[in-house]
Amino acid sequence: MNRIFPHPLLMIFLIIMWLLLTHFSLGQLIVGSAIAFIAVQGMAALQPDKPRLKRWDLLLKLTGIVLYDIVRSNIAVARIILQGGKRARKSGFMTIPLDLRDSTGLAALAVIITSTPGTAWLDYNAARGTLLLHVFDLVDETVWLDLIKNRYEYLLREIFE
Amino acid sequence: MNHFDDLPLWAACLIAAFLFIGSGLTLIGSFGLHRLRSFYDRIHAPTLGTSWGTAAIVLASITCFSMLQSRPVFHEILIGIFVTLTTPVTLMLLGRAALYRDRVENNPGVPALDPPEGILDQSSQTDKSESAQQDDGKPE
16 A cells, blocks of 8 residues: 555645646546656655654644734735835844754745745754744844744644654 | 626625735735845745735635636635745745855854854764775774
């Protein structure tokens, strides 16, 4: 089973993607499944680390939190840009020590931090486990530290580690 | 006159609102890219366009074509997924390149490259042991 279908999730995702791009029909399902099957064999040949999702329920919760935060920070950043120089704004770098080590979890954190306007992931030091962030509106470092550590990293560790 | 007449009023209003939000955010993002002064500030502005700018336009497109074709049309969601997944790659590449340049040029306001404890010794040790292995096949 594992030999023939090494990455079942990826395969399902590829079939869904194929069906979305074409029209739903039995023929397209067969073609899509064949392509997904070949693509998954290629992926298995690369031997990537297999991500292990432990808590599916928390994944949904995290998605909700992230979508909400993206809306909120979109409004915040748009307001700052429109206000222009009227308000004193301080942007700056900050270093955050991370306890998350799982590579898939780190990738997910990178996507979250990048998609959220106002924070940019710049550098990750794998030896020390520190992350260098650039924050657009750095009023209080502890607020951002709390946001990354307790809001995202905690959930990501629950999900992936 | 055209097939957009088939759209009910509420759908047209919803689509227009989504389009307005999406294009407005993207415009603000581009404006910020033009107006902000430092590179690191500038990388924040276009994320408006890649997050809710894209999402709102995708939602407008899904609503519009699902209504017009009387069946759910969802393939636009792939645009959102791929934009979200690929943005970090570009952004990290640009950010790290700028950081590297600023550190090499010793520009002020950039955090120094903190030498991680033990990492330098470690790498020199592995170099040594590797060369030793090559020389006589025996690690020290």
